[in-house]
Amino acid sequence: MAAIKTKKKPSVTKKPSNGSAKPSNGSAQSPGASTxxxxxxxxxxxxxxxxxxxxxxxxTVVPAPITPDDARTQLRALAxxxxxxxxxxxxRPFAAIDPVLWHATKHSPLATLAYAGPATLSAxxxxxxxxxxLADARAALESAMTSGTWWSRTxxxxxxxxxxxxxxxxxxxxxxxxxxxxxxxxxxxxxxxSASDLGIPLxxxxxxxxxxxxxxxxxxxxxxxxxxxxYDRATMPVAETGVxxxxxxxxxxxxxxxxxxxxxxxxxFLLDTDLAENAPExxxxxxxxxxGEPELRMRQQVLLGVGGMMALRAxxxxxxxxxxxxxxxxxxxxxxxxxxxxQGLTHAEAVRRVRAQTVFTTHTPVAAxxxxxxxxxxxxxxxxxxxx
Numbered sequence: 001m002a003a004i005k006t007k008k009k010p011s012v013t014k015k016p017s018n019g020s021a022k023p024s025n026g027s028a029q030s031p032g033a034s035t036x037x038x039x040x041x042x043x044x045x046x047x048x049x050x051x052x053x054x055x056x057x058x059x060t061v062v063p064a065p066i067t068p069d070d071a072r073t074q075l076r077a078l079a080x081x082x083x084x085x086x087x088x089x090x091x092r093p094f095a096a097i098d099p100v101l102w103h104a105t106k107h108s109p110l111a112t113l114a115y116a117g118p119a120t121l122s123a124x125x126x127x128x129x130x131x132x133x134l135a136d137a138r139a140a141l142e143s144a145m146t147s148g149t150w151w152s153r154t155x156x157x158x159x160x161x162x163x164x165x166x167x168x169x170x171x172x173x174x175x176x177x178x179x180x181x182x183x184x185x186x187x188x189x190x191x192x193x194s195a196s197d198l199g200i201p202l203x204x205x206x207x208x209x210x211x212x213x214x215x216x217x218x219x220x221x222x223x224x225x226x227x228x229x230x231y232d233r234a235t236m237p238v239a240e241t242g243v244x245x246x247x248x249x250x251x252x253x254x255x256x257x258x259x260x261x262x263x264x265x266x267x268x269f270l271l272d273t274d275l276a277e278n279a280p281e282x283x284x285x286x287x288x289x290x291x292g293e294p295e296l297r298m299r300q301q302v303l304l305g306v307g308g309m310m311a312l313r314a315x316x317x318x319x320x321x322x323x324x325x326x327x328x329x330x331x332x333x334x335x336x337x338x339x340x341x342x343q344g345l346t347h348a349e350a351v352r353r354v355r356a357q358t359v360f361t362t363h364t365p366v367a368a369x370x371x372x373x374x375x376x377x378x379x380x381x382x383x384x385x386x387x388x
Contacts, residue, residue, distance in 0.1 A: 062128040063135045068121045071134065072113060078137055079109035080237050083264040085174040086193050089140045092133040097124045108176035111235040145265065149199025156199075164202040165319035166191065167308055167329030169301075170213075170289055171206055173263055178212030178231060179270075181289055184363045188325055189263075196264025203317060205308035205329075207300065208238065208259050208270035213289045228288060237261060238270065243314050245271075247307035248384030249299050254282045256303065258311045269315065271307050298373050302381050305331030309339070323359040327370050331382065333358050338385045 066074075075093060084090035094109045095102045097116050105111035124130045155162075171192065172185035180186070188204075195202040211228045219225050238259045246253040255277055261268040273285045284292070285300050309332050312319060322332055333354055340350035364370070379386065 063131045066125050066131055066134075068118060068125055071121060071125050074134060074138060075109070075113055078134075078141060079113065080239065081141065081262045081264065082173050082177070082237055083141055083144060083196070083262075084109060084137075085177075085263075087140065087144070090137045093130060093137050096127070096130045096133050097121060105235075106176040107174070108235060110237060111176065111232075114232075114235055149197070149265075151199035151201065161320060162201050163317060163319045164195075164200065164321045164323055165308075165312055165317070165332075166195075166202055166204045166323045166325065167304065167332050168204065168206055168325040169304060169328040171204065171268065173261075177236060177261075178229075179206070179209055179289070181213040184326060187363055191325075192263045192266045192268065196266045199265060202266055203312070203319070204263075204266060204268040205304070205311065205332075206268065206270050207286050207289075207304055208272040209289050210274055210287050214291075241269070241315065243311070245307060245310045245314050247271075247303055247310055249282075249302050249306075250381050250383065252279075254278060254285065254303065254307075256286075256307055256311075258315065269308075269311055271303060271311060273303065294371065294373065295377065297371060298377060298381060301328050301371075302331050305329045305333070306335045306382070306385055308332055309335040321357055321359060323361070325361050326363055331385075334382060335385055 078084060078090055078093070084094075091107065091109070094107075094112050097112060098120055101115055101120075102112050105115065166188075168184070168188040170180040170185035170188065172180035172182075172189040173192070180189070192202070192204055194200075211230050214226045214228050216224045216226055238261050241258045241260050243258040245256050245258065247256055248254075254273055255275055256271040256273045257275065259270045259272055261270060271286065274283045274287070281296075284296065285303050290297070305328075308329065309322075322336065324330060324332060336357065337350050337354050340353055341347065345353065
């Protein structure tokens with residue numbers, strides 16, 4: 001981009017009392033000389049500095065007309081990457097389609113697209129402002145996904161095979177993606193967004209809950225009631241990977257399909273057991289978050305830890321570090337230990353490797369925030385893993 005040129009305001013020439021003109025620089029001038037102000041040298045302020053000082057400055061060329069079908073395709077591609085959840089430029093085109101609908105769907109791009117009628121989208125395509133917002137959003141996402149990052153500049157060369165697998169039972173990426181309960185999920189969601197911005201090679205593992213956590217409403221008498229909404233997966237930015245695993249939990253194996261959610265550069269893999277081939281009690285494993293009696297919750301945690309490690313292997317991913325965010329994913333370390341033992345390492349060697357390869361963080365460092373299970377219950381649930 002060429003430098004943007006600016007002109008300084010010309011100085012005002014004042015006439016002395018004897019009628020002779022005096023230039024603004026104070027030099028002598030004959031009465032018949034011109035009083036025109038000399039031409040100023042254009043400013044050499046770099047364009048980047050001007051744009052940084054005025055971030056609202058954008059290109060003024062309005063994109064060519066677009067058909068509603070093409071717009072829907074481009075909008076869906078934007079919606080399927082949750083980069084929009086923390087970058088306002090990518091939310092603008094969805095809000096421009098129908099501001100009332102955008103608010104009613106809790107700012108969900110896919111729900112807005114699903115409920116916007118053909119006439120509404122067609123009208124939006126006629127608006128230059130909408131076409132410009134869509135073009136800017138697509139360009140911003142493309143730039144964010146292809147530009148250099150802190151990791152690529154500082155550590156990628158020294159650690160070319162680095163891959164962190166981040167395990168957590170909940171992720172709060174956006175209010176329209178109800179896969180979280182509270183603070184732990186917010187922390188995990190922000191971790192994924194930061195990893196994306198920094199370019200850190202990180203993948204996340206979790207469970208896909210049919211109704212997420214519960215929501216509460218006030219009844220007429222002022223008491224609260226608990227609701228378990230079933231969310232339409234068509235309005236969730238989740239895609240099939242085509243990969244399934246058979247996770248051993250106790251005496252039988254549970255089929256789980258592996259879904260994928262993109263959070264900028266960060267891939268999130270979610271396990272879903274709500275499949276027709278599973279027994280009803282196994283389908284309940286991904287019905288809701290933090291739900292049910294202790295045995296059900298422990299079986300959920302086996303699915304998250306052991307099933308999560310199996311899913312990574314099925315996807316061809318070999319993490320160099322596993323990060324367990326809270327104890328819900330603790331069984332991932334047990335599975336890693338069992339796998340190392342199956343490769344021929346002694347117990348002591350395998351323990352050293354697991355310790356070196358595992359990171360643990362806790363969000364609730366109090367006894368009441370952690371589940372406890374009897375040795376017999378855990379041994380029965382992990383029978384297949386411990387048999388290795």
